[in-house]
Amino acid sequence: MMDKKLISVANLYKRFNLEAGFFARQGNYVKAVNDVSFFIGRNESYGLVGESGSGKSTTARLLVKMYEADSGEISFHEQDDSINVRLLKGASLKSYREKVKYIFQDPARSLNPRMSIYEILTSGIKWSTAGAHDKKQLRDEAASLLEEVGLSSMDLDRKPSEFSGGQRQRISIARGLMMKPKLLICDEVVSALDVSVQAQILKLLIDLKESRNKAGMDLSFLFIAHNLKVASYFCDRIAVMYKGEIMEEASAKDLWKEHYHPYTSLLFSSAIGNDSIPKPADNTTPAESASVGSTPLSTADSAGCSFASRCPHAMEKCKIEKPEIKFPKDDHYFCCHL
Numbered sequence: 001m002m003d004k005k006l007i008s009v010a011n012l013y014k015r016f017n018l019e020a021g022f023f024a025r026q027g028n029y030v031k032a033v034n035d036v037s038f039f040i041g042r043n044e045s046y047g048l049v050g051e052s053g054s055g056k057s058t059t060a061r062l063l064v065k066m067y068e069a070d071s072g073e074i075s076f077h078e079q080d081d082s083i084n085v086r087l088l089k090g091a092s093l094k095s096y097r098e099k100v101k102y103i104f105q106d107p108a109r110s111l112n113p114r115m116s117i118y119e120i121l122t123s124g125i126k127w128s129t130a131g132a133h134d135k136k137q138l139r140d141e142a143a144s145l146l147e148e149v150g151l152s153s154m155d156l157d158r159k160p161s162e163f164s165g166g167q168r169q170r171i172s173i174a175r176g177l178m179m180k181p182k183l184l185i186c187d188e189v190v191s192a193l194d195v196s197v198q199a200q201i202l203k204l205l206i207d208l209k210e211s212r213n214k215a216g217m218d219l220s221f222l223f224i225a226h227n228l229k230v231a232s233y234f235c236d237r238i239a240v241m242y243k244g245e246i247m248e249e250a251s252a253k254d255l256w257k258e259h260y261h262p263y264t265s266l267l268f269s270s271a272i273g274n275d276s277i278p279k280p281a282d283n284t285t286p287a288e289s290a291s292v293g294s295t296p297l298s299t300a301d302s303a304g305c306s307f308a309s310r311c312p313h314a315m316e317k318c319k320i321e322k323p324e325i326k327f328p329k330d331d332h333y334f335c336c337h338l
């Protein structure tokens with residue numbers, strides 16, 4: 001168990017109304033995040049994995065206050081202080097968002113096509129709470145970061161359209177790192193890329209983390225992915241999400257070797273093979289299971305297990321009784337009646 005937490009989340013809830021306007025019916029909502037609790041340690045890579053609609057991005061957006069949570073706690077731990085993220089606003093929220101950066105899936109849309117790479121990398125820092133920066137120093141920093149992510153300092157004056165998808169994702173990563181954040185949220189950063197490019201970007205993220213850790217700088221990741229195999233390669237610990245709930249959480253190695261929730265088995269068996277991405281060290285082949293799709297909406301307050309309608313092992317009890325949390329190990333839990 002990690003003793004130094006960077007961020008912790010307790011009993012987080014977020015619902016979205018399915019209907020808008022004056023005539024919207026009461027109670028017609030989707031439970032996007034439903035009683036989610038986890039923490040991310042310092043220098044740890046934590047994965048949120050699940051099918052489309054399972055609530056991964058909503059959870060991440062709650063962490064940076066792009067959405068307001070309905071209830072629950074989000075605490076950011078700095079030295080001896082703990083910040084209540086839900087209460088942040090104005091300058092303190094701005095300063096927090098410099099420490100927790102969000103990288104989006106689609107760099108083509110998140111990089112302004114009219115700006116040069118230099119402007120993209122430095123636009124945030126110019127307005128940062130740290131105040132004014134020396135121009136020459138800023139350009140040197142941007143150039144060295146660009147080289148670190150595998151591009152050239154000569155690229156600073158080019159526009160995003162001149163780069164491939166993989167290169168644009170490298171630029172997004174460089175932009176995320178420019179403010180020296182403590183936590184980088186990578187929301188499906190490799191999902192839209194070719195398999196071979198995926199492996200290169202994952203390797204880059206690992207190298208960036210290692211180099212910062214060696215230099216004594218904290219850098220943690222919240223890594224969001226559909227593909228459990230990809231997440232197992234990159235992450236230290238993984239939470240498997242379904243219908244806004246965490247179904248199973250464990251170290252990546254443990255989860256690969258021995259997972260207990262039928263949904264985890266389903267995700268492993270459906271993870272598209274990427275032979276350029278190795279397994280976590282020391283593992284066995286994950287169990288085979290049923291077919292994969294996208295998460296159905298979680299709307300009504302169901303009494304039983306939220307996976308019951310798709311589970312190949314569902315019993316009568318599963319439909320009426322919520323499964324309790326079981327701990328096969330101190331740092332491994334799952335929610336299932338089996």
Ligand SMILES: Nc1ncnc2c1ncn2[C@@H]1O[C@H](COP(=O)(O)OP(=O)(O)OP(=O)(O)O)[C@@H](O)[C@H]1O
Nearest residue numbers: 016017030032051052053054055056057058059297
């Ligand atoms: N702004 C919003 N308004 C209404 N519903 C939303 C909103 N954002 C998300 N939802 C709904 O909340 C649920 C969870 O969505 P979320 O985007 O968090 O899932 P996800 O796991 O990130 O999926 P994906 O893998 O497709 O990105 C979905 O049913 C989605 O339709």
Ligand code: SF4
Nearest residue numbers: 305308311318336337
């Ligand atoms: S509680 Fe029942 S329905 Fe839910 S995952 Fe376990 S066996 Fe399947």
Ligand SMILES: [Mg+2]
Nearest residue numbers: 056057058187
């Ligand atoms: Mg998402």
